[in-house]
Amino acid sequence: MDLFNAIIQVLDSTIRLSVPLLLACLAGLYSERAGIFDIGLEGKMLVGAFAGAASASVFHSAYIGLGMAILISVAFALVHGFASITHRGNQIVSGVAINFIAAGSTIMLGQAWFQQGGRTPALASDERFGAIIWPGADAVRGVPILGPIYSELISGHSVLVYVAFLAVPFTWWVLFRTRFGLRVRAVGENPAAVDTAGISVAWLRYRALICTGVLTGIAGAYLSMVQNGGFVKDMTAGKGYIALAALIFAKWKPVNAMFACLLFGFLDALSIRLQGTPLPLIGKVPVQLMQALPYILTVILLAGFIGKAIPPRAGGVPYVKER
Amino acid sequence: ADIQPALLYDLGGKFDKSFNEASYNGAEKFKAETGIAYVEFEVSNATQREQALRRFAEDGRNPIAMAGFSWADALEKIAVEFPETKFAIIDMVVDKPNVRSVVYKEQEGSYLVGVMAAMASKTKKVGFIGGMDIPLIRRFGCGYVGGAKAAGATDVIQNMTGDTPAAWNDPAKGGEIAKTQIDQGADVVYAAAGGTGVGVLQAAADAGKLGIGVDSNQNGLQPGKVLTSMVKRVDVAVYNTFMDAKNDKFTGGINDLGLKEGGVDYAMDDNNKALVDDAMKAAVEKAKADIIAGTIKVHDYMSDNSCPY
Amino acid sequence: MAQAAIELIGINKSFGAVRANRDINLEIARGTIHGIVGENGAGKSTLMSILYGFYQADSGEISVGGQPASIKSPNDAIALGIGMVHQHFMLVDNFTVLENVILGAESDALLKKSIAKARSELERLEREYGLEVDPDAIIEELPVGLQQRVEILKALYRGAEILILDEPTGVLTPAEADHLFRILRQLKEQGKTIVLITHKLREIMAITDTVSVMRQGTMVATRQTTKTTVGELAELMVGRRVLLRVEKGEAEAGGVKLAVKNLTVKDSRGVTMVDDVSFDVRAGEIVGIAGVAGNGQSEMLEAISGIRRAISGSVMLDGKPIDLTGAADPGELRDRGLAHVPEDRHHVGLVLAFEENENSILGYHDDPRYLRGPFLDIDAIRDDARDKIAKYDIRPADCRLKTANFSGGNQQKIVLAREMEQDPGVLIVGQPTRGVDVGAIEFIHKRLIAMRDQGKAVLVVSVELDEIRSLSDRILVMFAGRIVGERGPEATEGELGLLMAGVEQREAAE
Amino acid sequence: MSTPYAKLPAWADYGLIPVINLAVAFVVAGFVVLLVGENPFRAAVVLVEGAFGRGQGIAFTLFYATTFIFSGLSVAVAAHCGLFNIGGEGQGYIAGLGIGIICLAFDSVLPWWLTFPLAIVAAAAMGALWALIPAYLQAKRGSHIVITTIMFNFIAASVMVYALVGFLKPAISMAPQTRTFLDGAQLPKLNWVIELFGAKIRSAPFNISFLLALAMAFLVWVLIWRTRLGYEMRTYGHSSKAARYAGISETRIIIIAMMISGALAGMMALNPTMGDQHNVALEFVSGAGFVGIAVALMGRLHPVGIVLAAILFGMLYQGGAELAFEMPAISRDMIVIIQGLVILFAGALEHMFRPYVQALFASLSPKSVGIEAIKGKGA
Ligand SMILES: Nc1ncnc2c1ncn2[C@@H]1O[C@H](COP(=O)(O)OP(=O)(O)OP(=O)(O)O)[C@@H](O)[C@H]1O
Ligand SMILES: Nc1ncnc2c1ncn2[C@@H]1O[C@H](COP(=O)(O)OP(=O)(O)OP(=O)(O)O)[C@@H](O)[C@H]1O
Ligand SMILES: [Mg+2]
Numbered sequence A: 001m002d003l004f005n006a007i008i009q010v011l012d013s014t015i016r017l018s019v020p021l022l023l024a025c026l027a028g029l030y031s032e033r034a035g036i037f038d039i040g041l042e043g044k045m046l047v048g049a050f051a052g053a054a055s056a057s058v059f060h061s062a063y064i065g066l067g068m069a070i071l072i073s074v075a076f077a078l079v080h081g082f083a084s085i086t087h088r089g090n091q092i093v094s095g096v097a098i099n100f101i102a103a104g105s106t107i108m109l110g111q112a113w114f115q116q117g118g119r120t121p122a123l124a125s126d127e128r129f130g131a132i133i134w135p136g137a138d139a140v141r142g143v144p145i146l147g148p149i150y151s152e153l154i155s156g157h158s159v160l161v162y163v164a165f166l167a168v169p170f171t172w173w174v175l176f177r178t179r180f181g182l183r184v185r186a187v188g189e190n191p192a193a194v195d196t197a198g199i200s201v202a203w204l205r206y207r208a209l210i211c212t213g214v215l216t217g218i219a220g221a222y223l224s225m226v227q228n229g230g231f232v233k234d235m236t237a238g239k240g241y242i243a244l245a246a247l248i249f250a251k252w253k254p255v256n257a258m259f260a261c262l263l264f265g266f267l268d269a270l271s272i273r274l275q276g277t278p279l280p281l282i283g284k285v286p287v288q289l290m291q292a293l294p295y296i297l298t299v300i301l302l303a304g305f306i307g308k309a310i311p312p313r314a315g316g317v318p319y320v321k322e323r
Numbered sequence B: 001a002d003i004q005p006a007l008l009y010d011l012g013g014k015f016d017k018s019f020n021e022a023s024y025n026g027a028e029k030f031k032a033e034t035g036i037a038y039v040e041f042e043v044s045n046a047t048q049r050e051q052a053l054r055r056f057a058e059d060g061r062n063p064i065a066m067a068g069f070s071w072a073d074a075l076e077k078i079a080v081e082f083p084e085t086k087f088a089i090i091d092m093v094v095d096k097p098n099v100r101s102v103v104y105k106e107q108e109g110s111y112l113v114g115v116m117a118a119m120a121s122k123t124k125k126v127g128f129i130g131g132m133d134i135p136l137i138r139r140f141g142c143g144y145v146g147g148a149k150a151a152g153a154t155d156v157i158q159n160m161t162g163d164t165p166a167a168w169n170d171p172a173k174g175g176e177i178a179k180t181q182i183d184q185g186a187d188v189v190y191a192a193a194g195g196t197g198v199g200v201l202q203a204a205a206d207a208g209k210l211g212i213g214v215d216s217n218q219n220g221l222q223p224g225k226v227l228t229s230m231v232k233r234v235d236v237a238v239y240n241t242f243m244d245a246k247n248d249k250f251t252g253g254i255n256d257l258g259l260k261e262g263g264v265d266y267a268m269d270d271n272n273k274a275l276v277d278d279a280m281k282a283a284v285e286k287a288k289a290d291i292i293a294g295t296i297k298v299h300d301y302m303s304d305n306s307c308p309y
Numbered sequence C: 001m002a003q004a005a006i007e008l009i010g011i012n013k014s015f016g017a018v019r020a021n022r023d024i025n026l027e028i029a030r031g032t033i034h035g036i037v038g039e040n041g042a043g044k045s046t047l048m049s050i051l052y053g054f055y056q057a058d059s060g061e062i063s064v065g066g067q068p069a070s071i072k073s074p075n076d077a078i079a080l081g082i083g084m085v086h087q088h089f090m091l092v093d094n095f096t097v098l099e100n101v102i103l104g105a106e107s108d109a110l111l112k113k114s115i116a117k118a119r120s121e122l123e124r125l126e127r128e129y130g131l132e133v134d135p136d137a138i139i140e141e142l143p144v145g146l147q148q149r150v151e152i153l154k155a156l157y158r159g160a161e162i163l164i165l166d167e168p169t170g171v172l173t174p175a176e177a178d179h180l181f182r183i184l185r186q187l188k189e190q191g192k193t194i195v196l197i198t199h200k201l202r203e204i205m206a207i208t209d210t211v212s213v214m215r216q217g218t219m220v221a222t223r224q225t226t227k228t229t230v231g232e233l234a235e236l237m238v239g240r241r242v243l244l245r246v247e248k249g250e251a252e253a254g255g256v257k258l259a260v261k262n263l264t265v266k267d268s269r270g271v272t273m274v275d276d277v278s279f280d281v282r283a284g285e286i287v288g289i290a291g292v293a294g295n296g297q298s299e300m301l302e303a304i305s306g307i308r309r310a311i312s313g314s315v316m317l318d319g320k321p322i323d324l325t326g327a328a329d330p331g332e333l334r335d336r337g338l339a340h341v342p343e344d345r346h347h348v349g350l351v352l353a354f355e356e357n358e359n360s361i362l363g364y365h366d367d368p369r370y371l372r373g374p375f376l377d378i379d380a381i382r383d384d385a386r387d388k389i390a391k392y393d394i395r396p397a398d399c400r401l402k403t404a405n406f407s408g409g410n411q412q413k414i415v416l417a418r419e420m421e422q423d424p425g426v427l428i429v430g431q432p433t434r435g436v437d438v439g440a441i442e443f444i445h446k447r448l449i450a451m452r453d454q455g456k457a458v459l460v461v462s463v464e465l466d467e468i469r470s471l472s473d474r475i476l477v478m479f480a481g482r483i484v485g486e487r488g489p490e491a492t493e494g495e496l497g498l499l500m501a502g503v504e505q506r507e508a509a510e
Numbered sequence D: 001m002s003t004p005y006a007k008l009p010a011w012a013d014y015g016l017i018p019v020i021n022l023a024v025a026f027v028v029a030g031f032v033v034l035l036v037g038e039n040p041f042r043a044a045v046v047l048v049e050g051a052f053g054r055g056q057g058i059a060f061t062l063f064y065a066t067t068f069i070f071s072g073l074s075v076a077v078a079a080h081c082g083l084f085n086i087g088g089e090g091q092g093y094i095a096g097l098g099i100g101i102i103c104l105a106f107d108s109v110l111p112w113w114l115t116f117p118l119a120i121v122a123a124a125a126m127g128a129l130w131a132l133i134p135a136y137l138q139a140k141r142g143s144h145i146v147i148t149t150i151m152f153n154f155i156a157a158s159v160m161v162y163a164l165v166g167f168l169k170p171a172i173s174m175a176p177q178t179r180t181f182l183d184g185a186q187l188p189k190l191n192w193v194i195e196l197f198g199a200k201i202r203s204a205p206f207n208i209s210f211l212l213a214l215a216m217a218f219l220v221w222v223l224i225w226r227t228r229l230g231y232e233m234r235t236y237g238h239s240s241k242a243a244r245y246a247g248i249s250e251t252r253i254i255i256i257a258m259m260i261s262g263a264l265a266g267m268m269a270l271n272p273t274m275g276d277q278h279n280v281a282l283e284f285v286s287g288a289g290f291v292g293i294a295v296a297l298m299g300r301l302h303p304v305g306i307v308l309a310a311i312l313f314g315m316l317y318q319g320g321a322e323l324a325f326e327m328p329a330i331s332r333d334m335i336v337i338i339q340g341l342v343i344l345f346a347g348a349l350e351h352m353f354r355p356y357v358q359a360l361f362a363s364l365s366p367k368s369v370g371i372e373a374i375k376g377k378g379a
């Protein structure tokens, strides 16, 4: 029973930790499916987190915070679009630039505006997204097996958690069941085909990037307004890159993305849980190994040792019609 | 004397609600009382430490106080280069005649909050969350375990946030660790983790449990949800350094401050009055008296890198 | 004459410094098939892409059905009933046929209805025109012929009344081409207007009603097909009488220099492109490989030169065998005296961003003549490049100029100079004069014959039948990855054409 | 990285356009300064004065520039071979391991001039090794080098934490770093060179590894434009098909180029460790690997440009530190923003202003632009 509880707790923690990864990963899915590489997920999440917490604390509203997080994050996505779509710049370089600008400006503006070492003021509970307790969650807590699953795992998360997980089927539906999705997938494979079909490649890609911005904005808001009660400098701490790794791991598919993010979140949860405790057979696993595992797994995947990850064909290449 | 004091913060930043903020408060108090302004600087990388120290020294700043053991390497060099300048470093011993090294018996204060934690706990399980895994923080943990066990706790869950300085500034991870500990049954959680602690206190409050703050009085961070704070009078150290320099009474050497010297303590204020009943109050006061009297000797983890509790 | 379906007036278009279309006027009557011919780079695709809204003209006017039209994007063109099958297919390879057909012409924000509608519409088109194709097949799994059919379906699905086909037969077998032409005639009968771009004058004669000729960006003439001849068209295309035969003496073939044995090559999709081919080339002769583009010639050349890995096969160079299935690399073959002028000079034979002199050692950069230890001997390289420039009359005569700034013909000469001046025993040349103007063609042909006369073995692959016939001492015809026949230089065009179309020898004799 | 546009004179291409890009980056940065309520012009003055005003500032500027020369060269070497090595950060970081081991082992027995060459070799070897795996995976398995090198940055960080909180750290120490190196592993300063010009330097970490950086810049120039290997790298970088045709082994050239790139990235670790801190500490690379991208882009992949761009970034770092001292509202993070803006405008948006410049040149003298002017009479 203790083991069962421990498992539930680790899974609960897994959910919380994988949400920002999942949102960022789905964000990356939109832009990469549209043929725009995005290593600027990290930066967009960071500005989202900052804008969210800062405006939530200034306007005393979680929803205004979320709105601003999305707005600013979309603005950064559009900068990426301006560089890589309109001016056909190198997408990697543009992503790196965005990460730099995000890292610097959040700390600097935070310090200048709030003077708390780059932190925003601690958010009050109405400035954050609190947990939603599902009906009957407390009542069934005692029921063996299903009780804890319902009351711990399913109920009791913030609204953004549910948004993240609902975004998975929604993204799948958008991508594979709507006109927009068809076009996004097409433009990531062969932009010329989209162009000759009478659809604007640039506008399509911009729209995909807006989706990316919205999702990274929510991811950022989750970090600063749910997981934590305020913004702290560099609070993304590489999550954007892990999300990118998860995206590759998921082979650019939404449902896979969810599983990849849950896996990486699970590794994180496990490393917190197991800190210093020796494992049977393996012995004490260095935390560092656990932390590096997502990256190592991704490299192994990329190397084709466990299946092959084939990115959208037009990814990373600016669409140039007239040489 | 005519002094131009300077204060250097560590990576957590000036308003970390904790250690750096305490030193800032000391300097502010000095400024308010004497009207003497001071200069300050927040570092953001290693190369800057020496640069900042040297720059202040060159500019004739004196005394120069700095918060955090990470300054030690740079100070070793600069203290020799500027023998006339008075330095004070907190949390670390730098053995130079013009350096005052202020260290604290964190184990003693931690013992007290451990006693309170155990008494406030319903499950008799309490938690400790350290910042970066270094002997200094283990010293906090060890004293806490001692106090908690003495007051009847059956289990103390201990976790560290990480191995790198980033561990001082990761509230999200702190919160996650706190949730894990609470899931494991802890209902009072003590955070000795700098900025990370903000997340710990938040998570404890969110879960309807109690947190314990550190360094500064953090009772107000989650009013009614923070049992107490293990205050470390960094503010006093900074204030004294500046005052002594002003009054030409500055001395180098080691200041080892415990309960007796008023260097560490537990914090009471309006925010936690309701949480601390008379029995608890009596027990903690008794422990404090015993420690001061020497009847209780709290083990110092750093003396032998182990914890007997 | 019937009413004009399309009228182009004064169209100009430049790409950077390249003037692809200059002041073009063209009128195409409704319900006719109009051919456009011209050499590579003449500007045919550009002109049609402007009509289709893919490119914007720098100046000029378009009217469709007698009404002035402003075509700013393919969308406008589609709305005006213009459809285009591009030279390079515009298909999403990992989509199904249906998805490709509806892309951009979805009836609804959700796909379900669009797909259902497209499915029934495709069935109708299939019935009407015999355009059979499995709507659920993935494009990349279809042969090129069917992929082209999907492109046609795309256009018809969008209700095209004017259908532009850009070199549709380049990738087709003769049977497929025949089928295509039947479909085109049928479309014409239904009143649709068809514009057909091609190099192949025979096709023009066979199917078009009117024909226009483009040369170097200008429209030089428009004729009724019945009132012109292949000879006239050819002359119009190149601007002067085609030099059908280069003066050359009899070949004095010596011993076998290059023997290709049992060569089999697959492309990246795993399709067998070269199927167990064997042949010899002797010292002092030019062997020409004729064939419709896409019948394995390119892959064969790449394999023989070591660029592409073969499934099986070897070459004998001066009697010594080299395995082509792995170990061989282009450097080794080159060291053994095999020089190669690749088909694609822009991406393979040259590095356009390099200075001319740097390109003149490409592949020979480890020759001690150009090196001092691990260092490049810059002076030696430049002197050598200047020599070649003089000898091959490469213009401008500046060995430090970026290669991209030379014209196509001069670029080709840079490659030829490099390969020929190494004094190789064997020279293999892919499309020696593709995209090269007539003056340069003559020069290149003379050089190749000079090589032969020096006792080298020369293998030439060209899709230009005239070129093959005028250069070769022996002609091998390739069809579907096999050598289907060998002829002497006296073989007639018709005879070779039948072979190239895959018609069995016996049938051909009948 | 070929330019699809018509030709500009070299000085405009390599001088004017980067300067315009840089200027725009600074203008945008000026708005950020305004946003935090400071005067951007005063900030600019403080920045430049802080970097070049005094001998001390110059020494610090050159100290920072040293690291950036290495990382810029690293990015450039890979880029000439058509590879985007975004892993300089990790390669430099992991090189600290080699340096640490060499210095800890030999600092008490060897003089610096013996330790230094050993450390150079160790740093280069570790950096090259760390680049080898992504290179191999790209060459043999087609994994995207950008992604793998990013992943390797993180893996390197974990390895270094493991080493620095583990076996490299003295048992009693709290900070995750090696003990301080003894004289045998401390590089001599070069401050006296600046003092020759009359400046007074109290102390600055400007050290002999600067000369190594300059030497490497020269060697990179020789490598790229004067050796067979460099020729092969450039060929592959422009066209992999042409390289194949020329008999250049793809695997070999990718691996060699990446290892050279990694070795250069590794060498950047010498400056902050042996030259400044005299230890190997956590996160001592602190973003210099990424700055290398900006430096290489600004410097147009040419060693001379890279040295100049590195000095520019050194100036930003040093001047930025001064800015933080002088103007409390501006923290050093301003520099991070400026870096980002420079990468954006000089890198991703490098072509944004080119058409305007071209139009300007065309209107000034129509002959100077385009190919028509130099095209001969045709074949
Ligand atoms: N997108 C483009 N950007 C720049 N130049 C182009 C572009 N497309 C074509 N060109 C140039 O314009 C000229 C005309 O090209 P176009 O493709 O129209 O010729 P074409 O007659 O269709 O030739 P082919 O028979 O080879 O298809 C050529 O010099 C070509 O290099
Ligand atoms: N990638 C490129 N970058 C810059 N200029 C180019 C590029 N490709 C072609 N050009 C220029 O475009 C012009 C036309 O190129 P193309 O290959 O069509 O030659 P051409 O005009 O047909 O010459 P020729 O008559 O010799 O075949 C050339 O003069 C060349 O300078
Ligand atoms: Mg064409």
Ligand SMILES: [Mg+2]
Pocket: C040, C041, C408, C409, C435, C436, C437
């Ligand atoms: Mg041409």
